[in-house]
Amino acid sequence: MKPPEPSLTYIYFFVILSIMNKRIFKILLIEAVVPERSRTSIELAHPVGPMYLASCLREDNRERYIEIFDTKLSFDVAGDLKKYMRRIRPDLVGIKAYSRDSDLLTHLCRLIKRIDRKCIIVAGGPYANAKGESLLEDPFIDFSVLHEGEITFVELVNRLEKGEDTDDIKGIIYRKKDEIIKTPEREFIHNLDFIPLPAYDLTDDPRYNKRYYEYIDGDKRYPDAVQVRAKAMTIFTSRGCPYNCIYCHNIFGKKFRARSSGHVWKEMKLLYNDYGVHQFFIWDDIFNLDKRRAHEICDLIIESGYDIKLAFPNGLRGDLMDRDLIFKLKEAGTFFITYAIETASSRLQKLIKKNIDLDKLREIITVTSREAGILTQGFFMFGFPTETEEEMYLTIDYAVKSDLDFTSMFIVNPFEGTELFDMASHYTGLKEYRFDYYNVNYSLAEVSLEELKKIHIDGQIKFHTPERVERAWEKVRFFRRET
Template structure:
């Protein structure tokens, strides 16, 4: 049995400055689990593809499938790749009519059975997919009906049908290492334009699930956090470091520091094992739940990038979106992280504008909050309600209607505002104002100083290269062409982590 797995993307949606892609843990975790739990797995030949990495078009994927003639093609997509997903499914169906098309990932798990309105898609794997995927393969091999396999979507008598949901996997240690042998780490390193390091990197998930109920998030991994043991995490890091030469780790947890003692143990383990690595917390830190000891340990373990989600500095909206940030404590955390980093790390905030019912004055609250602090980067994203979230329902009640299918930016150059009080054009202007006010000469000078960092540790090397990429520095000059510094703003997806669903 030949199974081809594709991470669906559309390279034309990105410019070269923002185009970057990562090994897809969801897909290779499915393969790792199948290898461990199917005693006949030697009969399966797995192939892995990433459309962004390979620069493939939907037609190109169809041609590849036609040439390889697999029995099964698995497609994984994020919500904003909806249009590309259906184009790819159509291309595969046209090129290989007999191939079974199985779909999963965040897009499928959020849109559910609606995906089956596309007749080119045969089977869906919802949410946490390892057990469901292995059971699906077993049922197909034994020629058993799929309607008794939990965790799937399919058609029964021509109508979309969902089988019973599957329990979340607990403990997580029962999931083996992902199939890292399928990953071309050097190819990914060459595509990571934002970093410019050339170093091998990997995403890492040390826990699944989040107990908070922020309205903009999908709950793909449930509302109970399941933690991998510190030893289990450290063994995976060491495996990637020693076997695959990975020296940079992106942490994709929902909240890495929810269990602070466990987080500290992981950091101490990295230090004790003398692993010279860089760590990027682009996700997964709850700023009002940090302490100085953890920050210091994270720095000593190699962290060069801290990102804290502010979202909004208006208490009313904090309650509305159920983020419930303690803004005073968060401000203290940001200041402490800046002070302790002492040139070893970049500290960033994530902010959102255009919430349903948000006013211009409330956006100014968020701008002023960021201006009052001494961090390096303030990332501002236009709020795009994603289908399957509570925010989407709230926005719809206020008259929000997305234009066409979900993409990185529904509305092109003018962001689509979810606030009935702010027009698209005015929101664009306010995003530009936010960036212009924050990235003043002093902050740019501080970033330029960090961009000169060259080593000798991996942490220092990755810090310098990251900032060079962020500022688009070439020939020693900063061209300030990074998307985060341009008018119009980049869209940050809060549910961007590739889940264990395919």
């Protein structure tokens, strides 16, 4: 399938500028995710990061040509990238990548430079933050933007566009001759309402919602449990988390910063009225840290009378929930909530610095799932450093005896740039733990890797009984009948 063409109005605007002999700085923003690994709906979120950058670039200077290439939608990434490069001829390409997609980032950078050696490549996102200066050891990457990019990236583009020096820009890593230089970090954006809303028009592509509604495995198509409306959008209502879980990245900092309830509602209302979006995936780190704001957002939705559904694939800390907020979220259209439990071992809760109240969370799960009737998922992890077989089965027992509808059970796999990654290097005796997102190479626990994988499978079998699966899918069918 060929890449989407920009709107005629957008093209005509830049044709006129060209006729006027105005130099147009052209930018291609890429969300780099390996497509074959992102066929499930939960992975097919819109590229919100590049969308925010595009809107900031536009607000700064309307006379820039910008397009977004989301590799998740591509069945031929290399071929589609070549088409973008030859059609747009960008002066600069910005690429966001996660650690799991680092190989794709490397491949894209090489391909871009092969097509146009003068094209400037700027990397950003979780992987760039995790690697730090070492990312610039790749000769095909010219700059790296750290943490939030809305101010830093725009300033960098401005300087490059004018041919000015970039040495004093905060929050970047760059190469000067043979030296890799990291500038002082930029302060986080305090007022998130200051950031313009994402450039939805650059990703208004029906293919998102086709694949959101069903996920594909070869020739088979399966319904998606967390999609009950035809059009959906991912939104962030806050950034940052004050907790210290050792397995989390710290891209947005430890200070919780939230958009105002009115600003969040402005975005939802715009998407609902102008783009036909009726379902919203809230992807915050911790949406419910400020309960008053959470209630205010719900009240605005309820008072509008709009046919809206909310899903929380993450972002709700379970032991901060209470009955009032759960039922307010339900009234506002929430049908899906995920709680991250991770482990039922009190010892490991302290080790990983999660420190969640397991007894309270068990009660919250019951209220959410049984009383409010919301689809409730739990996240669990097996294989923390020093974890015993007994502790793993304690976690399985917690999950099985809970009122969760679904679980996602993972084997611990430390991300570079986290405290857990450093701990993994220590426990494996390796100078540097070798990260592979899709293939866990080592057991950090007190069991072998083979035993760890067996326990992981055993947990999923014990939890997903036919009765539990049927009960969960009955909830799914109920929400779909409401549509």
